[in-house]
Amino acid sequence: MPLYEYEAKDPAKGCAKCRGGFTVMQSLKDDRLEKCPECGAPVYRVICAPGLAHSKTDLHYRAKRAGFHTLKRVNKGEYEKIY
Template sequence: MPLYEYISQHPDDPERSCRICARGFELRRPVDREALESCPLCKHPVRKVISQVSTPRVVKPFSTVDAKKAGFTVLEKRDEGVYERQ
C-alpha cells in the first residue's frame, strides 16, 4: 500500500485545523480508495501533498578501476565497430 501525505487546507488557522493536520500527516491507503477529504481527527478539510522523491545521485563519474571493482566489463574501442576488453 502506498504512503500518502495530507495537510490542512488552512494550516495557519487554528479554528479550522488541529495540531496534527496543520503540521501534516502520512497515511497508508490502498491505491483504489479515494483521497481523504477531511482530517480523521478534527474533520476539517485536508488536501493531498505531492511528496519529494528520493533519487540516488552520482557525485563523480566512474573510473575504469571503479567500474571493474563494481563487476562491470570495461571495453575499449580499437577500430570502427571493434571493441576489446581492457
C-alpha cells in the same frame, strides 16, 4: 501500500495532527481523504516524494496548491505572507 501525505487547507482551522501535515497509508483504490480524521477540517493531498516533502521548492508548491499567496513557513504550522 503507498503512504500519502495530507495537510490542512487552512492551517488555522486544523488540529495538531493536520496543521503540520500527516501521512496515511492507503491503497491506490482508496478515495483520497477530504477531511482530517481527527478534527474534520478540509485537507488536501500533498504529492509525496520522500526526502522532498520539506524542501523549500515543495513548500511553495504546496502553498500555491492550498490557494495561499507565497508563504514562508515561520514555525511548524504557522505561515507568514510575503507579497
